[in-house]
Every structure is written in C-alpha cells, then in structure tokens.
Amino acid sequence: MKASNSLLLYGLLLLLWTSCSKDKDLTDDDSVITDESVSNLSETPELLLGSWNLTKEDSTSNSEKSDKDCEASNIHFLDNNVFYLSYLDKRIRGKYEIIDSISINLVSGSNVIGNVNKVDVLDKQISFSLEINEECSDTYTGEKYFRIHEFIWKTLNDFYLWQEEVPSLDDTYSPSGTKYRELIEPYPEPEAFFESLKYEDDKFSDILSNYEDIENSIKGINANNGLKFILSRYGSEDAVMGIVTYILEESDATSKDIKRGDMFTGVDGKSLNINNYSELLFGDNLSYTLNMADLNGNLLSPNGENITLTKTEKFQSNPIQISKIIEEGQTKVGYLMYNQFAQGFDDDLNEVFSNFISDQINELILDLRYNGGGLVQSAVNLAGMITGQFSGEIFGKYLWNKKVMSVLNSNPETYANNLRINFTSQLGEGETVNSLNLNKVYIITTGRSASASELVINGLTPYIDVIQVGDNTYGKNVGGPAVLYDYIDNNRTKNPDHTYGISCISFFIANSQDFYDYADGLAPQDDLKLKEDITNLGTLGESSDPLLALALKHITQESARFKINTPVFPLENILDDPQFIRERSTITLENLPLLQLD
Numbered sequence: 001m002k003a004s005n006s007l008l009l010y011g012l013l014l015l016l017w018t019s020c021s022k023d024k025d026l027t028d029d030d031s032v033i034t035d036e037s038v039s040n041l042s043e044t045p046e047l048l049l050g051s052w053n054l055t056k057e058d059s060t061s062n063s064e065k066s067d068k069d070c071e072a073s074n075i076h077f078l079d080n081n082v083f084y085l086s087y088l089d090k091r092i093r094g095k096y097e098i099i100d101s102i103s104i105n106l107v108s109g110s111n112v113i114g115n116v117n118k119v120d121v122l123d124k125q126i127s128f129s130l131e132i133n134e135e136c137s138d139t140y141t142g143e144k145y146f147r148i149h150e151f152i153w154k155t156l157n158d159f160y161l162w163q164e165e166v167p168s169l170d171d172t173y174s175p176s177g178t179k180y181r182e183l184i185e186p187y188p189e190p191e192a193f194f195e196s197l198k199y200e201d202d203k204f205s206d207i208l209s210n211y212e213d214i215e216n217s218i219k220g221i222n223a224n225n226g227l228k229f230i231l232s233r234y235g236s237e238d239a240v241m242g243i244v245t246y247i248l249e250e251s252d253a254t255s256k257d258i259k260r261g262d263m264f265t266g267v268d269g270k271s272l273n274i275n276n277y278s279e280l281l282f283g284d285n286l287s288y289t290l291n292m293a294d295l296n297g298n299l300l301s302p303n304g305e306n307i308t309l310t311k312t313e314k315f316q317s318n319p320i321q322i323s324k325i326i327e328e329g330q331t332k333v334g335y336l337m338y339n340q341f342a343q344g345f346d347d348d349l350n351e352v353f354s355n356f357i358s359d360q361i362n363e364l365i366l367d368l369r370y371n372g373g374g375l376v377q378s379a380v381n382l383a384g385m386i387t388g389q390f391s392g393e394i395f396g397k398y399l400w401n402k403k404v405m406s407v408l409n410s411n412p413e414t415y416a417n418n419l420r421i422n423f424t425s426q427l428g429e430g431e432t433v434n435s436l437n438l439n440k441v442y443i444i445t446t447g448r449s450a451s452a453s454e455l456v457i458n459g460l461t462p463y464i465d466v467i468q469v470g471d472n473t474y475g476k477n478v479g480g481p482a483v484l485y486d487y488i489d490n491n492r493t494k495n496p497d498h499t500y501g502i503s504c505i506s507f508f509i510a511n512s513q514d515f516y517d518y519a520d521g522l523a524p525q526d527d528l529k530l531k532e533d534i535t536n537l538g539t540l541g542e543s544s545d546p547l548l549a550l551a552l553k554h555i556t557q558e559s560a561r562f563k564i565n566t567p568v569f570p571l572e573n574i575l576d577d578p579q580f581i582r583e584r585s586t587i588t589l590e591n592l593p594l595l596q597l598d
Contacts (some may be wrong), residue, residue, distance in 0.1 A: 055072055117131070221315075224248065243261070264307075289307065291305075346378055396509045399507055534569040
C-alpha cells in the first residue's frame, strides 16, 4: 500500500496517537550548510543528514536512462547510519555505508541491496544516481525539507479539533506543494510555525521541544520546591502578588517558615509584574528568594521577610494532599483533597477509598479546588470509586473533528474506546475498584478546578446528585492525546532526529446526555457559591476552611455551627501560570491503531 497523502486522508489515521509522519520525514535542526559546502562524503558525511524529497532527473541522457524507474519519493539519512527509502510503493529501512567521496552502499541485514552514486550536495539540494539490485535504477535530485514543520502541519491537519476553521490547515496546503512552502517560509522556528496554525480561541494546545517534559508533567514530575501558590493581579498597574495555597510533603518548602495564606510581591528583590513573573518563578533558576508582604487594610506592602527556596529536580508529588474522616454527630464524612489526575497514583487513590469503605462513611466531600486536570482514565477511575453501580455505562463521549469522526464511525465496534469511555470496575492492571456506591457527592471547586476535574463533575451529573460548593470551575471542556510523537514507521519508532512533541486539542468530551457546553465553567447553586478569601483561607481539611465549612453546613444543616462570612478580599484576577497550564490538560494515553504500511 503506498503511503500517499491521499491514503492518509482516506485512512485518516486510525491512529490518534500517531503524529502523521508515515511516508516522509523532515528535518528542522540540520547542520548549517552554505553554498560553499563541499560534497566530499568521506570528509563531510554530515552533509547527507536529514530528509530529502526526491524528483526524477529529467536531464538524464538517453544513454543513462534506466529501463525501470525506482519511483523514489524520499530518502532519509540518520546520524547513526540508518536510512529510510520510499520507492516503488515501498518504504525500507537499513544501514548505509559511505564508500568514498561520492558513493554509498545501502545495506539490509548483511546484504548490500543497492547503492547511491555520483552524490553531490550543495546547500539544501542533493543529486545522485540510485540503483536497487535487480529492481530499478535512475537519477534523482532532492530538496531538503523541514521535518518538524511537516510533523506539526500533518498532526494538526489530521487531529486538530478546529482543523476546518484554520485555512492554513486545509488539505490544499499539503507538504511538498508550493502553497505549503510559502506557508512555512515566514516561520523558521517550529514554535512560531505551530502558533501560526492555531485556532484563535485555542488557549490549550502546546508544543514542547522535549517531549519528556510533557511525559513528566502527566506523572506529576518537575523541578519543584514544594510551594504551591496562586498568582493574582492587584492595584491599578501591572503588579502581581502570590498567595500560598499549600505545601507539598517532603519538599524544601516544608523546612521553611512559610505556610498557607502567606503572601509575596517580589522575587530576588524584583517586584513581580505581568511581564516578569513567569521568568522569575518558573524559569530555569533552581533557587529564588521570595520577598514576603502583608495586607494591612487595603494596603499590600513588603514586610521585610525573605524566604529562599530551592527546587528539587524531577520531584514527584503525591496528588493526594489530604484524606481523612470528619465525624459530625452520627454522620461520618470522608474528605479527600486531590490535586492532580496524575499517572501512577490510581492505586493509592483506590486505597483511600478502601479506607472510606472500612470506616463506613455516609457522605463524601471531594476537594478539587486546586486540581487543574490530568488523565481522563484517572478521572473515570475516580468516578467509579465514588459510585460503582454504573460499571459499563457511558461516562463520556469523544467528539473529534470530521476527519477523525468519519473514520471512527465507519467501524464503531473497533474504535469504541475512541468514541466513548465507560464507567469501570477495574483499574489498568486488573485490580478491583473500591466503590462507595454513593448516590450523592459534594465537590469543592474554584477557578483552578479544570479539565479532568470538570470531567468528573459533568460525567457524574446524569447519574447521581453532584453538589458543587465554592466557585465556578475554569471551563475546559476540550482535550486531546497526552502527546503526539513524530513516528517514522508502524512500530511506533520515534523520530531520532528531534524530541519535539505536541499536545493538541483534538476533541470535546460530552457526558452521557451529550452535554459539553461549559467553556465558561460549571457553577455551584447560588446558596453554595463562595470565593476563597485572601485574608481568611483557613486550614485545609479543617472546619476553619470556609469552603469545607460550607459543605459541612449543607450536610448537617447546622447553620449556627458553621457560620460562613462573605469574603472581604476574594481571590480574583488570577493569572494562568505555566505550571497550571501544563496540569490543566484533559488528556488520554490511549494507544490507537497505526496506519498499516506495506
């Protein structure tokens, strides 16, 4: 089967994990080559490296023309002497050996299967004669093209939720065409090219030069000093303040004199503002000093205290911040503060629910106020722990773009997992989900509750009474695969020439009643709405926390015992910091079939 663009369009990637680089491979970070380059392969083998789009050389003299054209379309030379060649409806992989200044042997196993002769490289052009033993031979010219750019374009062209709304992602811009070349010329940097292709209202899709950053993010791994805070604009200018929300266990911050509710307005002696907060707090610096502040009346001012914090590289935090039993008379309330749907913690979460079952709780308060999201499957697992009586029923439905939906709907049984996700009674390794079989749950939310947190609320709502307490959620009703890689074959081989990965928005997730329109957030009922108060955050997990107190008040109906004050300084004007942006993605790790190439 020829891996052509038309086939990619027809098959439309039954592969929602592939990055659409099946037939051709591109390069972005090739060695700098100038017009003065000398194509002596023995002395400068790096001139070969990269991927070359091939065209049959029409100027070949009649005496040199072959009886059988190889119909070669692409050859890719890697720096580990591996080559990929697309020819005669085939795509082969092997090793190449440079024989002399102009000649290369193509080797498969221990056999030389062909050769490339009369090689000449100048700038981004190559010419050579190709011969595949007992099959074909002819002369070609080639043009180097940008691997990462094509990886970006093909990924978005196939999987992007808003592909139809972005003119530059129309199929007529398919790589190798004139329109495509004109499209990429203004954007030599991959990040800039990626941004140029995004839908104007897309706040979530992202590209990273190192996909390990994305992989670590979904595992809750990063350079971290353990201080969790929210940033907010204040005053009439561009000033920014930080409010400490909680401290991660076993982190540097646990040993410092800093706690929930503390405020800071500067870092390393520089006042925080809208232009510098990202670099000062989330840059490459592993250590910084916070300049603390106090709020006196309406005046926020430095208090002279300075706290130095050091980040631990590859620090992994446990998203289960608090789990406890709160006894209110005859009522046992399970309280769980869960801060990220991170990979690798579902077993720990299941153990928490085992304890809730053993303690025979009557009510559950799930605190997602600072949970920016994470894995879809972890959200589904949590929903099954809360309930249990709906195993096998629809929890959510994926709504992809028209290209993807046409493929999935053509065989809904095969692609059932990509059309919907069901309540489950088992975790990934087959462990039984510890289920409470509740018909009601209290969920504490704020504007930091996003993505998978909202998915839990929306997915449960058709089945049980979900009582939301606090503030409106963030409003992220879209998601996508955790990371799309630049695969270069059907064995999911990642392109060795670069480490770029893409997290692109690929679907809406609706609940079983087809509701997904909550881009403005999910709101509590009026009598349960309450913003966090900067001056009265209380202690997490205790009734001094106003949001928890409001939930307990609703459970016990004891209004006198749990007096709730109107916030004096509500936490508002919140900024989306880089850490929150990484955590808020509703993502799936589902492996899907790759397009099969002969």
